[in-house]
Amino acid sequence: MKPTGAVSVSVSASASSTARRAPSVRWVLAGLSLSALLSSLGTSVANVALPTLAQAFTASFQEVQWIVLAYLLAITTVIVGVGRLGDVIGRRRLLLAGILLFTTASVLCGLAPTLWTLIAARAAQGLGAAVMMALTMAFVGGAVPKERTGSAMGLLGTMSAVGTALGPSLGGALMAGPGWRAVFLVNAPLGLLAFALAHRHLPADGREPRAGRAGFDRAGTLLLALTLAAYALAMTLGRGGFGPPNAALLAAAAFGAVLFVRTEARAASPLILPATLRDPALSASLATSALVSTVMMATLVVGPFYLSRTLGLEEAQAGLVLSAGPLVAALTGVPAGRLVDRFGAPRTTTAGLLAVAAATATLSVTPERLGVLGYVVPIVVVTAGYAVFQTANNTSVMADVDPDRRGVVSGMLNLSRNLGLVTGASVMGAVFAFASATADVTAARPGAVATGMRVTFAVAAALIALALALTAGARALSRRAAAGTAAPH
Template identity: 55%
Template sequence: MNLSPHAPRSRTRLVAALALATLLASLGTSIANVALPTLAHELGAPFGQVQWVVLSYLLAMTVTAVAVGRLGDTLGRQRVLLAGLGVFTVATLACALAPSLAVLVAARSLQGVGAAVMIALPLALVRDVVPEAHTGAAMGLLGTTSAAGTALGPAGGGLLIATSGWQAGFVAMLPLASVALVLTWRGLGDAPAPVRSGARFDVAGAVVLTGALVVGALAMTPGAVPQVGAGPLLAGAAVLVVLLVVVERRSAAPLVPWELLRARALSGGLLMNLLVATVMMSTLVVGPFYLAGGLGLDEAAIGLTLAVGPVVSALTGVVAGKVVDRAGAGAMTTAALLTMTAGAVLLVALPHAWGLPGYVLALVVLTPGYQLFLAANNTAVMTTADGRRRGTVSGVLSLSRNLGLIAGASVMGAVFATATGSVSVHDATAASSAAGMRATFLVATALLALAAVVSLAVRRRADRPVSPAGVS
């Protein structure tokens, strides 16, 4: 896709590499979700344990998101992206060869480190190489490839699992990762030179953040640590959060540059990103268990069903970006969130009334709204950053998204499991799975309504760039 009539071929090649990297990172998230019921059955593991195939990936992305953005600012964004693609490729091979659940979780953690680079840096590199007038369209392209990855994961993964086993999904990603490596290597040199800031990495903050996220996720995952229980784990997570605040306040180079959050448009955009990601992850984690337990679908049918919404999103992504360029990021963010709220309401009501057709119709409403939100909110947030901090801002944006994905996989998973009355998908009846589905998306509706309120509160600022002086 040539985003500017005067863009050189190398720039187009680099944008293609960024789109493919984004696709792979999303594929890495979604391809494992459809395998969760199969893994639970084949390994005899409860819901809480197999969730860690998803959670380990998300936790690794979250812990490293801001760090990779800062590394990109100091060492060169394309070079760091190339390294991240290499890590992702090696880890994907390790996932395919994993002989046990424990090894698979470890390999997924390493894969998440590579994915953190592939999610954060493309947003910054688009602002580096694409003319400002075409930023919305470029963000729409990245959103399209992200949606395509989300669609290919369940659809392709479901078919591969049904015919060749859960390992085949990871094998299928290896050729795509190789192509992305080649395109990124050939595109080196098209983006601005790195700025040597000399900032130190906050190791202590990273360690405490990792501990807080892991303990919090364990607390919100039913049956993950039955010997301890959720109460003590929640208390431990709270202590670690307090410790994190203390460590970050004393750090000369905190993980999150807190001065960035003084810009209302940026802080509001990050909060909305977190809430929306929580809801969308719910469709990927709760959806397969509802479709299997509530509607009795097999893996292939589950994958195809989950792919319906992302396919619609992928088809509308570039159009959504162009609409953002014309109508303004703030107005389109609000419109997207209202559309998503309507979709969540339909997910509460329609599957109960119409079964599978109702579920699909609700997804067709929800996911295009998500696509529009991605294009609008990413554009609004990235216009708050000057060139020196662009990688850091994109890392913070990825951090908020990853925290939402973790909440969707753990907290919303806990809502589903609690409402079904079971920690194992095999113990849930069709009626209890349906009850869990309704409870989960009632909560999702409330979260999206809150995000819409936040959007209205910051709309005036989101429609115009924030002076770099306010955030640098």
């Protein structure tokens, strides 16, 4: 029999050993943050290379556009499915596979001998990015203490904003130096670092017995992917025009959505639980995220034309002004997370939406005589409000999700954001062109572009008002439901 002191020493050593084996939250967040940065960097870094790629492959601009579209379409179509797959087979092993796929595909992009090889490699890169986007937020709920969830979400939002902002400048620097292949090859060492951090520090997947695991809804996943692909193509083909092919794709997407809902109602292990679709709080959060992302895309659609055509800025000056938005998003994410942790997600969600509403309403009445300052100050407020909203909304949604559904719900959140961006590029671009009263905005008069800017942001303010109404309505329904549950029978 061991002496008491020996037992105490043994227990102490065991506890110390367990503490050493437990994953450090700081290193977990480092791996997840790098994954978030890489997936967003992949979205924006290739755009600046399109003119050079058109020359290198002797291709038209419409053809090289598929280098960007293939990446976005891959993310949009599979992000919910891969999120659910992570719930079923284990998030750690799927995230490691996604990082490895992204890194390998980046190398293949850099070595591509033909345009269509490059486009195929970009689609594979987008598939890896979808895994990274869907699972980084899903990991937060299990790896970060609940009182620090908002800060962790803010950090991931910051890294995503940094990746988006860094893309054009990094791509331009690499184009001026090593050339277009380096634009893709630069992801390789960063991808390997992300893989090493994830492999070393992410918590191991649970070993649930096979008989107790939920199945994977293959039919629902395929149907949703086809539906989302049809919608994304309807919104992106034709560069803002809307002809018979766009209408046919939109009709196919609507039919696919109805069929998907009916399929999920009958599935044994549905991709998206019908109860999830009927949850007013989650539905409102997803719809609000899509609306706010639509508005954020308006700033990217309108800004370059207003700054150059109406205010007469040179390209370099306009680029500097446009960088203010992503810079503010990068600086606001972490403080926004701390605000969420301190004041709660509902209050900060509303505060973020009110800031965006006030700033877009201001832009809708801004006269040209106020110059650059009259445009950039409201844009800074819009971007800061968006960062606060996104952090609070993501925290609110992910905080109470069942552990076995975190991947799919995280995928749905990312999907709502992507659909908002895709829709905003098409719809807000069409509003801007219509309000400018010209078929070609690049040749429009300065006054016409200013009118287009004001009308577009008036529509944006109306969309944010709708988002506020949805949020308030969902909270009222939730309070009513809670009161009904608490009432004695």
